[in-house]
Amino acid sequence: MDINNAFLRGDLDEEVYMLLPPGFQTAKPNQVCRLTRSLYGLKQASRQWNAKLTTALSSVGFRQSSADPSLFTKGSADRFITLLVYVDDIIVASSNMALIQELKDMLDAKFKIKDLGVLGYFLGIEAKLNDDGLNLCQRKYALDILSDTGFTECKPAPTPMVPGSNLSQDTGKLLEDPSGYRRMVGRLLYLTATRPDIAYAIHHLSQFVSSPTDMHMVATHRVLRYIKGTLGQGLLYPANSTLTLKAFSDSDWASCPETRRSVTGFCVFLGESLVSWRAKKQATVSKSSTEAEYRALASTACELQWIKFLLQDLLVEVTAPAIIFCDNKSAIAISENSVFHERTKHIEIDCHVVRERVVQGLIKLLPVSSLNQIADGMTKPLATQMFATFVSKLGVQNLHSPAYGGVIEDDK
Structure with missing residues (x-):
């Protein structure tokens, strides 16, 4: 599920003032308004929203995990329900559908939610549940990377790195514009959420984002060529x-x-x-x-x-x-x-x-x-x-x- 306008629901503890928006007419010039709730763009907006959601869940019996603060659990045995939060996106899991419906009704009454149904796509990760188990992959995200970098029709590579290669800071010529390399490595870092096979390659390439060279860029292109041949690859969690x-x-x-x-x-x-x-x-x-x-x-x-x-x-x-x-x-x-x-x-x-x-x-x-x-x-x-x-x-x-x-x- 998704919370509608989540950041606008956070209560501010500090005194925050803002200039009046364009077109807002007042009798006195140079007036400002004091915010009682957070707005998108405020540094404390995400923190205040998280505090508001945590308070709401705690009031109905959910317990926040000390190991992972984004995880909330409630109940036991066949009345157990767990909830995972990423800003305003939420995954709910339970063997009891009545508990899930109760939680939906409670959150909708407090915040107005958008019910997205059975888990299928979450933060760029595709989830497919069948009798064999749960499969997680990022095929669409990987396709977007290949499309944006012009590697959609490239020749696939069998491995993400050339065997025996060991790049250093001094190999190659410095790139005139390193922003493209940094953006590419940053996007590939998120792809490792379901692709452990490229974890070492991206770890190695991320060490050179401060001053990348043309050899580092060539090595990054090798990773893209490997991804081209393994687009649908992801993690399988067997049911048994x-x-x-x-x-x-x-x-x-x-x-x-x-x-x-x-x-x-x-x-x-x-x-x-x-x-x-x-x-x-x-x-x-x-x-x-x-x-x-x-x-x-x-x-x-x-x-x-x-x-x-x-x-x-x-x-x-x-x-x-x-x-x-x-x-x-x-x-x-x-x-x-x-x-x-x-x-x-x-x-x-x-x-x-x-x-x-x-x-x-x-x-x-x-x-x-x-x-x-x-x-x-x-x-x-x-x-x-x-x-x-x-x-x-x-x-x-x-x-x-x-x-x-x-x-x-x-x-x-």
Whole structure:
């Protein structure tokens, strides 16, 4: 659903004055008016609207999640309803349609809503629900990017980055107008909401938005060519899946040629569904590959803790420890054994959250071979065959180009 004129409903706590609008005649010249409610364009308009909506939902029994303030929940068992808010756009989910109707009536009485029906399109994300599960993709958004950049008829590329490539700030000639590069990278960043396969490529390209070169632009065009061949690709959340948490954590040691910092990559699965992923450069330089992997494990453990908090708000119990697969045995040993003092005394204390979570039973570390490390594609550009294997393990599906299922023959 959508709230009509949401920002106009926020109450102002401060004294805000504005000039009279053009055409508004008054008896005295140079008069101003004091606002009692917010207007579009005010800096505090979105905050005041959020406070108004939060108050309205709390008054009817909804509880705001501490892990994600945009999530509201109410009830339990078959009378459970959850609500997700993005400014004035709202998604409601419940197995009880009567609860959804009650919420609609309440919000319409207070704010006047626009009921958009069953979830199909939300913030540029297309949602398709069937017996197999829920499919999320951004095909229309990707088509708009290709159309605006003139890549609608381009030749598709098999991977988003050339295998083995490693761009730096000094490669190529500076662009005369960097605004086009910045706009393109910014739009591609939002595309990673349902496209984990391009997460590393966009993470890498976003490091050069301050002073992009022609080589960086060529690499961005390569991403567009890859998107051209995988337009309908998105995430599939199977209807029948176990509620167990598992994660793959990986790091590429000192991969940045300028800062020598490592890249953290992880993928978190709830059953067979990919629910969280990240490709991010680490904050400090690691002295060894073991330290880089240990820092990646710390980021993964914190993400798993946050996801457990969210699941608790959604009344989902995950009693078994979350399993983290790591391909570095030394990092696992440091996490499980506090004797490695000489190797870890220079590492920040916050990284040792991994060891604490292992002792608490929240996570369990298991080794995995580098060939089966799914998070490998979040830390470096892969060759075509390895990249295809990486994508197949992410649980993505091309809704607009389903797999070939054979020919149905007519018995007659």
